[in-house]
Amino acid sequence: MIVYRITVTGRVQGVGFRPFIYRLATSMGLRGYVKNVGDGTVEIVVDGSAERFVERMRGEKPPMAVIERVVIEEFGPAEEFSGFSIIESGGKSGLFSLPPPDFAVCERCLKEVFDPANRRHLYPFTTCTDCGQRFSVSFRLPFDRENTTMSAFPLCEDCQREYDDPGDRRYYAQSIACPKCGPRYFLHPHGAEGVEAIRLAARILDEGGIVAVKGIGGYHIACLTDDGVVERLRKLLKRPQQPFAVMVRDLDAAGRYAHIGDLERAELESYVRPIVVLRKKKELHQVAPHLDTVGIMLPYTALHAILFSFLEADALVMTSANLPGEPMAIEWPDVECDAVLHHNLRIHNRVDDSVVKVVNGRRMIIRRSRGFVPTPIPVGVEREAIALGAELYNSVAVLKDGKAIPSQYIGNTSNFRTFSEFFKRAVDFWIEYLDVRPEYVVRDLHPLYNTSSYADELAGRMDARVISVQHHLAHALSVMAERGIDEAVAIAVDGAGFGADGTIWGGEVLHVNANEGVFERVARMERIKLLGGDLSTAYPLRTLFSIIYEHTGSWELLEDYSKYLRENESFELMEMQFRRNLNVAPASSAGRYMDAISAMLEVCFERTYEGEPAMKVESVARRGEQIYEPEIGESFEPSTFSFDGRELGKGHVRVLEFGSVFVDSLERYRAGEDRGVVAWRLIDYLAMCFAEVVRDFDLPVVLSGGVAFNTHFSRSLAERVDYLTNELVPAGDNGISLGQIYALKSLEVLE
Amino acid sequence: MIRREDGAGGKYMTEFLRKRIFSRLDSRAGEISLSDMEDSADFDEKYVFTTDSYTAFPPIFRGGSIGSLAVCGTSNDLAVMGAQPAYMSLALIIQEGFDEGTFERIMDDVRYWSERIGVKVITGDTKVVEMNAGIFVNTSGIGVRNEALENNLRVLREYRDYPYRWVRDRGLKAGDAVIVTGNIAEHGLAMLLEREDLGFEVDVESDVQPVWFAVKAAMEVGGVSAMKDPTRGGVAEALNEMAEKSGVGILVEEERIPVRDDVKGVCDALGLDPLTMANEGKVVMGVEGEMAEDVLRVLRKFDESAEIIGYTTDEFREVVVKTRIGTTKILPWPTIDPIPRVC
Ligand SMILES: [Fe+3]
Numbered sequence A: 001m002i003v004y005r006i007t008v009t010g011r012v013q014g015v016g017f018r019p020f021i022y023r024l025a026t027s028m029g030l031r032g033y034v035k036n037v038g039d040g041t042v043e044i045v046v047d048g049s050a051e052r053f054v055e056r057m058r059g060e061k062p063p064m065a066v067i068e069r070v071v072i073e074e075f076g077p078a079e080e081f082s083g084f085s086i087i088e089s090g091g092k093s094g095l096f097s098l099p100p101p102d103f104a105v106c107e108r109c110l111k112e113v114f115d116p117a118n119r120r121h122l123y124p125f126t127t128c129t130d131c132g133q134r135f136s137v138s139f140r141l142p143f144d145r146e147n148t149t150m151s152a153f154p155l156c157e158d159c160q161r162e163y164d165d166p167g168d169r170r171y172y173a174q175s176i177a178c179p180k181c182g183p184r185y186f187l188h189p190h191g192a193e194g195v196e197a198i199r200l201a202a203r204i205l206d207e208g209g210i211v212a213v214k215g216i217g218g219y220h221i222a223c224l225t226d227d228g229v230v231e232r233l234r235k236l237l238k239r240p241q242q243p244f245a246v247m248v249r250d251l252d253a254a255g256r257y258a259h260i261g262d263l264e265r266a267e268l269e270s271y272v273r274p275i276v277v278l279r280k281k282k283e284l285h286q287v288a289p290h291l292d293t294v295g296i297m298l299p300y301t302a303l304h305a306i307l308f309s310f311l312e313a314d315a316l317v318m319t320s321a322n323l324p325g326e327p328m329a330i331e332w333p334d335v336e337c338d339a340v341l342h343h344n345l346r347i348h349n350r351v352d353d354s355v356v357k358v359v360n361g362r363r364m365i366i367r368r369s370r371g372f373v374p375t376p377i378p379v380g381v382e383r384e385a386i387a388l389g390a391e392l393y394n395s396v397a398v399l400k401d402g403k404a405i406p407s408q409y410i411g412n413t414s415n416f417r418t419f420s421e422f423f424k425r426a427v428d429f430w431i432e433y434l435d436v437r438p439e440y441v442v443r444d445l446h447p448l449y450n451t452s453s454y455a456d457e458l459a460g461r462m463d464a465r466v467i468s469v470q471h472h473l474a475h476a477l478s479v480m481a482e483r484g485i486d487e488a489v490a491i492a493v494d495g496a497g498f499g500a501d502g503t504i505w506g507g508e509v510l511h512v513n514a515n516e517g518v519f520e521r522v523a524r525m526e527r528i529k530l531l532g533g534d535l536s537t538a539y540p541l542r543t544l545f546s547i548i549y550e551h552t553g554s555w556e557l558l559e560d561y562s563k564y565l566r567e568n569e570s571f572e573l574m575e576m577q578f579r580r581n582l583n584v585a586p587a588s589s590a591g592r593y594m595d596a597i598s599a600m601l602e603v604c605f606e607r608t609y610e611g612e613p614a615m616k617v618e619s620v621a622r623r624g625e626q627i628y629e630p631e632i633g634e635s636f637e638p639s640t641f642s643f644d645g646r647e648l649g650k651g652h653v654r655v656l657e658f659g660s661v662f663v664d665s666l667e668r669y670r671a672g673e674d675r676g677v678v679a680w681r682l683i684d685y686l687a688m689c690f691a692e693v694v695r696d697f698d699l700p701v702v703l704s705g706g707v708a709f710n711t712h713f714s715r716s717l718a719e720r721v722d723y724l725t726n727e728l729v730p731a732g733d734n735g736i737s738l739g740q741i742y743a744l745k746s747l748e749v750l751e
Numbered sequence B: 001m002i003r004r005e006d007g008a009g010g011k012y013m014t015e016f017l018r019k020r021i022f023s024r025l026d027s028r029a030g031e032i033s034l035s036d037m038e039d040s041a042d043f044d045e046k047y048v049f050t051t052d053s054y055t056a057f058p059p060i061f062r063g064g065s066i067g068s069l070a071v072c073g074t075s076n077d078l079a080v081m082g083a084q085p086a087y088m089s090l091a092l093i094i095q096e097g098f099d100e101g102t103f104e105r106i107m108d109d110v111r112y113w114s115e116r117i118g119v120k121v122i123t124g125d126t127k128v129v130e131m132n133a134g135i136f137v138n139t140s141g142i143g144v145r146n147e148a149l150e151n152n153l154r155v156l157r158e159y160r161d162y163p164y165r166w167v168r169d170r171g172l173k174a175g176d177a178v179i180v181t182g183n184i185a186e187h188g189l190a191m192l193l194e195r196e197d198l199g200f201e202v203d204v205e206s207d208v209q210p211v212w213f214a215v216k217a218a219m220e221v222g223g224v225s226a227m228k229d230p231t232r233g234g235v236a237e238a239l240n241e242m243a244e245k246s247g248v249g250i251l252v253e254e255e256r257i258p259v260r261d262d263v264k265g266v267c268d269a270l271g272l273d274p275l276t277m278a279n280e281g282k283v284v285m286g287v288e289g290e291m292a293e294d295v296l297r298v299l300r301k302f303d304e305s306a307e308i309i310g311y312t313t314d315e316f317r318e319v320v321v322k323t324r325i326g327t328t329k330i331l332p333w334p335t336i337d338p339i340p341r342v343c
């Protein structure tokens, strides 16, 4: 009889792959063994039927496993096996022994949870090989129970039996627990424990209370979706306008609150179980004020399922229990609630809920955290490095063994606690976890980001070299890294990043060749004078003023808007500031373009959360699209361009002019044109200009930056050019660390 | 090419000085050297020495003139070392054709303030030039050890080792209170309003004044561990410099930063942060925690807006502001022009 060796590559460790192989082989009557190999592959040896075996393996694999490659070889002379066995692996740690991400509770576990005869009846920590917490509890590699915070809960006899039995679905599942031996829930200040704690929490919620709930990656704060209750929550969290995510009982409930497409349903039900941004069906005014979308997710732990089983309501606001900009709480909520439903399992790695949105038919990740991290992305750069990202919506990324591993979402690093308790610790954690010795520390070019100075400090400490990568180049490279593209023409559209010429960029077309280190600014949006720098970002009317004043030399057209000025503001003062260049920063910025639209159309005069004006504009533009149903390819205005002098010594830069379009739109709006139509046209105009520039290049077009999340912009662009955009990491600054890593590619080639 | 940033304080200027100046010159006569970048340096047991050039435009402004700046500014650089301002030089570079009346006013201010402070102008120089200079004034000053300083160090040393002979900007230790001796941002804003004629109705004038008397009173109570004169770069720069040099962090409560509402209003309308605006008569002071209330009481006799704005800590190394809503943000080193960072 011939013996075969089958080598399987992919996400095959830590996902119940070996017991699955064991069961499959025994059921087929095959003899041999299966073992984990140090390089992340699984080696299977069987004494026959290899082809058939692999076919069934592919068809029946465990849900969390991902099979990338299978190699079958004949394996020496026949050997005598007495049966089929699982061989203990020698534990080499590193990239290849990474745990899978934290995945949603599986159907089989839920069935047990709601089976009164099962020993895990109503047990909120029920998990198995196919589901449950992984990364959030892991503090060291390899992913064995003793290297997780679950190690504080020694297995009872029953659990141990399951853990040791290759025929059991919990064989070697690191996160298993039961009511007898595992962590438990408590309700503060009521002193209730276990199921009673959950039952009581549900009652408090139904009665309109606000309850903090400790979950997998941190604390949520939960309450009903009724306006009155949510209003109270807003005061508590100091978030006057930010949309809150809603967790609904099930898919049916989701359908009552929002419109759900096929792609969106798949996302809702996936193992990642992210927050999916959906079109509202119900008003839900306080939950997502002045937006026509709402973020919805399904229950993703047994706790959530149990909570909903006790709850009358079919939906709960579920947002993170921290003040704006602060890191998500993992030890105790930062705000005073009516009750705290907490548990005694330590969260080692904070993971926020991930957020996805279907933009123009493509799934885009807005916030990449729970369920996605850690997932390595092959980039083909053989170095060890760490990239520290930008500032807001930050993540870091590590480079090892030719792969980039982007960290979980970190958030706003200008916030002190996020910077010190999350960012710095994440940097230390990832370096140690993956045993990286960085040759390079990659940072943003911005001189004031805390991450920039930390990169310098870290490089000094680690004896590494600092590489500064321009912000929009990094955005472009993040798409190129995902696709393995070396050369592209890139549209990088966002709020603000420090430019290679020392001015602020944010609406750019770049020609990038990652191999040769070519980075050329081909076109940019015209500059807007930001009066008072970031003050303009906080108050979009200032930005609108600058555009109108720049192009008409007066603010006559804005006279009616004086009622929106703040207490100390006046248009006279803005005029003075504009003319004297007093505390003014010129910026080419698609984000500020969106802001100015939001002020023009009277939808947002103060930005109270990241992206607020742009999101509100997107909501009104959707109405415009419906009313107008514009013909594809029909443009409303001819695009206008001027030329800037030589920039970066590399030639002329085309400048996308939009002043006259803005003035015209403002006049039309004031004359009574529908705001949705005005918004739609302005966004379409911008996309048209970018399309015109990139069409001149015979290169793949890539799109990145936060404005890529704008459905209308993306759609308008897609009508005109084929482009690639981010799919694996966010197009916003949360994905920039991947691009920073890919920048090392040119070094690779140069040496 | 020398850039505007190179002379504007903050990180760029520090870098510039390190690269271009301290690499060539870095001497000390006593315990303080040039590259320590303190407000003054000692040259024996008894004396400290400082110099400063003034380029104020316009030369006469609400609340004072370049003359008051030159005398108070240099005296203040001495005072924040704990030294009593004693002697001064005065060097003038005047543009040909400079208005005589203006010049008279400037010199009257020089006389007025030097008499008030009790500092003797004992040497000087005058040049008239053709270039478009208006008027530049340079003053150097010598400060003297005094009883108040001795008392301060004696009291302070009851609580801890203090290895310095003067009050140094690196003297903070975890647990010190940080005091600002009065409302901030007024000089910077007054100068801006003078220059830019923004048509604003704000009754604000430069706070230019000597700090010596308040400093002396504080030292007579004792426990002052560090001082800085928050001129260019404002309180933000003073705090960052003191924290970095002392190797401690500072937690500041936004709510307690003394600033007039109308001043804050104008700053806010222009996108300026009062913490980065210049002051010419205030001190940022570190005080041994247990002495802080006593020192504050005395300081309030000079200016009732004096306030404990925060405390030092060894839990972190940054200057952190706790906002009104309870969040925390890192207070960066100031820059001259705004560099937007919000994406
Ligand atoms: Fe960006």
Ligand SMILES: [Mg+2]
Pocket: B039, B052, B077
């Ligand atoms: Mg000075």
Ligand SMILES: [Zn+2]
Pocket: A105, A106, A107, A108, A109, A110, A126, A127, A128, A129, A130, A131, A132
């Ligand atoms: Zn399961």
Ligand SMILES: [Zn+2]
Pocket: A155, A156, A157, A158, A159, A160, A177, A178, A179, A180, A181, A182
């Ligand atoms: Zn158990």
